[in-house]
Amino acid sequence: MKSLSVFTKDLGAALRNPKVLIPMIAILFIPVMYSGFFLKAFWDPYGKMNELPVAVVNQDVGANYEGKQLQAGEDLVEELKVTDGFQWNFVSLEEAQAGMKDNTYYMAIVVPEDFSAKATTLLDDEPQPAKIIYEPNEGYNFLAGQIGGTAVAEIKNKVSAKVTEAYVESVFNQITEVSDGLGEAGDGASKIADGAGKLDDGALKLKENLLVLTDGTGKLQNGVEPLTQGVTDLNAGATALKTGTNTLASGLQQLSTAQTQLQDGVAQSAAGSKQLSDGLKQAVTGATQLQAGTKSAVDGTTKLQAGTQSLVDGSAKLEAGLTSSVDGSAKLEAGLQASAEGSTKVTEGAKAVAQGLQQLAQASPELAQNPAVQKLLAASAAVAQGSEQLQQSQEQLAQGATALHSGQEQLAQGATQLHSGSQQVAAGVTQLHDGAQQLNAGSTQLLTGQQKLAQGASALVTGGDKLNAGMQQFGAKLKEAAAGGSKLAEGGKALGDGTSKLLSGVGELGSGISAVADGSKKLADGAGELKDGMDDLKSGSTELATKLGDAAEKTGSVNKSDKMMEMFAQPVVVEDQVVNHVPNYGTGFAPYFLSLGLFVGALISTIVIPMRESAVIGASRWNRFISRTLTFTIMSFIQSMLAAVVVLYGLGLEVQSVPLFFLFTFLTSLVYTWVVQSIVTWMDQPGRFVVIVILIFQLTTSAGTFPLELIPSWMKFFNPLLPMTYTVSGLKSVISTGDFSAMWSDVGVLAIFGLGFLALTFAYFMTRSRDNEAGMKSEQAMTV
Incomplete structure (x- = not known):
């Protein structure tokens, strides 16, 4: 009770002294001025x-x-x-x-x-x-610029939305055009599908025809082998024909030379026959000259016998040569007949090859356009034409050989008759010689013999003339045969060269047909792949037409409207679902400015109210402690209540719990008062400087304005060490979040701060003696 009496006396002294009362009343409104004015200024700047x-x-x-x-x-x-x-x-x-x-x-x-x-x-x-x-x-003004930046961002969004609406309107117009284009594309895709179906059928036919082509080229390749063999045989026959015709031409040349000699002998025989005839006429006219004529006749018959013997020998050679010529011509005729038959087969084969290739080209226009196939067609046609001309030439040669053989047979018969006649002439000359000898022996039979001899001589002259004319005709024919033999040799050589070229061409034809066979097989395989691809194209084009039709239907169903364009321009709208809603800046800053105002109020209270002494002379340490503590507590209560009332009902601050708001505001003021009281009590004037430094640290580290994470790292160290951290957090819980469990946790920490510094104040009063008398009187004077 005595402690309360000291407090009552101290309070009464302060109330009676206007110099103390007026500053105390002013100090009571310090927190109101800080929190009220600041919050009012920043309550709703927007x-x-x-x-x-x-x-x-x-x-x-x-x-x-x-x-x-x-x-x-x-x-x-x-x-x-x-x-x-x-x-x-x-x-x-x-x-x-x-x-x-x-x-x-x-x-x-x-x-x-x-x-x-x-x-x-x-x-x-x-x-x-x-x-x-x-x-x-x-x-x-920096903050005005920051606020303006936020507003400009909002303006930018609105303008962007307007521009986007223009884009969207253009895009929807183009979508309509796209819908029409998709419809046309769908129709085109349907036509493509129809065309793909036809193309698929064509690919199937192409594959079938290429298979037929492959089979035909295989058969053609098989047919070329006997053709090659036949041409090889033809070439061998042509080579043999060439050799035979060369031999025949040589024999005919020799035969022509022998015939020339024979013709000379026949001419001489004809001249002798004329002389004989003249001599016999003379013998007939003059018998007296018989003896002399017989002698001459003996000499003439001797010469005649020698000439006739030469005639017999020449006719024998002519007969032998013509016999050999007949055999050669027979072989030539047989060879040419066989060659003509072979040429006929070759011609038929070449024509069949040319016709087959022509049909192949007509069946496959793409194959016909191949340069190699075109060259093959031209070569087969040339081979067929050349084979036909060769066949015609060989037929003519065969006919000529037949005629030559027939003529040579006739010549052989004539040569045989000539040999027989020359033998008869030889026999007659022998008889003439014998007769001449007999004439020389007996002249009695001279007249009769000479008459007969004259008749025989006349016949001999006539036969000699005929023989001479036949030999001349035979010589001319033999020269023609020799010339024909030369031409026949040249033809045989040309035939050999032609058959060699034909054999080479047939080899190239076989290689070309093999290449065609391989190419047709590859074409058949490719046609199969083409058929598969056309199946895929057909199904894909059908699906494309369906999808394009669906796309045209869907794009055509898009209807342009103002709401839809607005939706495209602003497809995302931010819906604010605020957790622990804070209606304005004042509400958000209230915990910070209330804490600041109450702390400043506590600090200024230490300037007006004595910190250590009492108005009661001789008051004990305990009494002075109780008096000072109750005084500061009452000051903090009045300050906090005034500030709470002004903020709640003057500014219209909305809180989660009014009683808890009053309670926590008083607790905040009380803790600040006890902290400041302790520091200033212990340190006096320097203590107020320390309090201001603590205030500065609290303002920067309490997270009352910017989040704690945004302050420098070294400042974060002081955050849990200062009481304003917990007053700001607790006021946020009471005003905005409603997290009362967090508030009570902050109350516990603040209680530790308050009681701890109150204990320090108590320790000062309990451990320190009175100040000197002068200091005490000075404080008493201030109190009075």
């Missing part, structure tokens, strides 16, 4: 944005987009005119620059002249974003 002057400059000249005039700058101006964001001032660029210079405007928004033009480049290869130039006058 609520008076319409009084913040901002310059707007529109230099946009517009642009043409998809046939429509786009005036994005004018749209922005119209949008700003109906927006309550700032005090918009639509001025020229010069006026805006002058206003920014003399601090008339806090910021300027400039729309460049190419704003609309750049907004139309969205679908270009190198699109350029439309720019809005934002010029904050940060030197005039």
Whole structure:
């Protein structure tokens, strides 16, 4: 009770002294002034944005987009005119620059002249974003620039939405065109599917025909082998024919030379026969000259016998030569007949090959266009034509050989008759010689013998003339035969060369047919792959037509509307679902400014109220402790209640619990008072400086404005060590979050701070003696 009496006396002394009472009353409103004025100033700064002057400059000249005039700058101006964001001032660029210079405007928004033009480049290869130039006058007011930046971002979103609506409208117009194009593409794809079906059928037929071609080329390849063998045999026969014709030509030349000699002998025989005839006539006319004529006759018959013997020998050689010639011509005729038959077969085979290749080319136009096949067709036609000409030549040769053989047989018969006649002539000459001898022996039979001899001589002259004429005709024919033999040899040589070339061509034909066979087989395989590909094309084109039809139907069902364009322009809308809603800046800053005001109030209280002494002379340490502590406690209570009432009912602060708000506000003020009381009690005037330093650290580390994570790392160390950290956190729980468990946890920490510093104050009073008398009187004077 005595402690309360000291407190009552101290309080009464303070109330009676206006110099103390008035400062104490003023100090009571320090927290109200801090928290109230500060919170009022920052309670809702965005609520008076319409009084913040901002310059707007529109230099946009517009642009043409998809046939429509786009005036994005004018749209922005119209949008700003109906927006309550700032005090918009639509001025020229010069006026805006002058206003920014003399601090008339806090910021300027400039729309460049190419704003609309750049907004139309969205679908270009190198699109350029439309720019809005934002010029904050940060030197005039930094926060105004920050607020303006947020507002400009919102403006940018609205303008972007308007531009996007223009894009969307153009895109929907193009979607309509795309729908029509997809419909036409679907019809085209259906036609492609029909064409693919026909092409598939054609590919199947091509594959079948190529299989037939492959089979035919196989048969043709098999048929070329006997053709090659026949041509080889023909070439061998032509070679033998060439050798035989050379031999025949040589024999005919020898025969022609022998015939010339025989003809000379016949001519001599004819001359002798004439002489004989003349001599016999003389013998007939003059018998007297018989003896002399017989002698001459003996000599003449001797010569005649020698000539006739030569005639007999020449006719024998002629007969032998003609016999050999007949045998050679017979062989030549047989060889040419066989060659003609072989040529006929070759001609038929070549024609069959040419016809087969022609049919093959007609069946496959693509194959016919192949240069190798065209060369093969031309070569087969040339071979067929050459074979036919060769056949005709060989038939003519065969006919000539037949005629030659027949003529040579006749010549052989004539030569046989000539030999027989020459033998008879030889026998007659012998008889003539014998007769001459007999004539020389007996002249009695001379007249009769000479008459007969004259008749025989006349016949001999006639036969000699005939023989001479026949030999001349035989010589001419023999020369013709020799010339024909030479030509026949040349023909045999040409035939050999032709058959060699024919054999080479048949070899090339076989190689070409093999290549055609391989190519046709590959074509058949390729046609099979083509058939598979055409099946895929047919099914794929059918599916394409169906999908294009579906796409045309779906795109055609898209209906353009204002709501749909707005949806495309702003497909995402932010829906605010605030956790622990804070309606304004004042509510958000209330924990911070309340803590600041109550701490400053506690600090200033130490200037007016004595920290150590009492108005009661001789008061004990305990009494002085109780008196000072109750005084500061009552001051903190009144300060906290005034601040809470003003904030709750003057500013309209909404809290989660009014009783807990009053309780926590008082606890905050009480803890600050006990902390400040302890420090100043112990340190006196330097203690107030320490308190101010602590206040500065608390303002920066309590996370009352910016989040704790945003302050420098070294400052975070002081956050859990200072009481304002827990007063701000607890007031947030009571005002905004409603997390009362966290609040009570903060109450526990604050209780530790308060009781701890109160214990330090108690220790000071209990351990320190009275100050000197002068100091005590000074404080008493202040109290009085």
